[in-house]
Amino acid sequence: MNDPIAFFITIANYGTWLPGDERGWVEYQRGWKLPCRPLELEALARMSEEACILNSGQRELVESQIAETCEHREWILHAQNCRSNHLHAVIGAFETAPKKVRQDLKAWCTRRLKRETNSGRENWWAERGSIRWVFTEEELERVIEYVNDAQDRKHLEIKPDQ
Template identity: 45%
Template sequence: MSDYAGFLITWTTYGTWLPGDVRGWRERSQGVQPARPQLESWCRDRLAHDAVVLRTGDRDTVEDACREHCRFRGWELLAVNARSNHVHVVIAASVSPQTVRDQLKANCTRRLRTQTEPLVVERTWSRGGDCQVLPNEEALADAVAYVLEGQDRQH
């Protein structure tokens, strides 16, 4: 029996949510951090290329790639929502959330580069991503609702 019900995993497209961002950001091992505009500006000045924004077709490709990979691995994909600048998935899997995240990002990149209108950039995604362990069925249901219904709400 697992000590968790599943994972809420989020990753961003390259250059769209930088350290210091006013929306909040996470520093490795430090948690959520306040806005630091000078840090954000410094990071933006050092981008290797323009920020990546997913087109509607790209978003469909990403969601299909997540579904395909989860079927292949035998993971239970409970929700997926690809936005213009980030992706959310809720998954039940018997491997680490970081493994799930990294495999999904790699598969999505491959599919984006081979779709009818390819998205070919040096870096598609930001490094890493947020992996939240969902400890119980209630947390899992809340995460699914957030991913499927909460993305278009004004905060």
């Protein structure tokens, strides 16, 4: 199999997509699951702080930090979009493990948010996040379009997979 040309990374904010969620959810290493209200209530009860909803200024900080991290690591940033409850990034990070890319994005964005927002928040991101491998130029165009323009169009809906 060929090496990927990019990774399509999605990271939900802390507490915004819990196990059991009414939209469906992803169980780690087991895949997509149907909604389960009791499980969602249990996850909600275990949260240590409120769900993280980013305002426009915080979203700008996240996007700035992603660009800075990619530049520093010499990764190719094809597209990014930080929303109020999740972020997407399409990154060419050759010879870097995709989990390391996701981990670095979360860590550096967390540092920047803590430093520049004067927030006492400890949890900004969900524990993991989705990583999809992009192998062709056609796939790359499709995920870039989704990230930049089409997240709300039904025919391009992409569910998190990890």
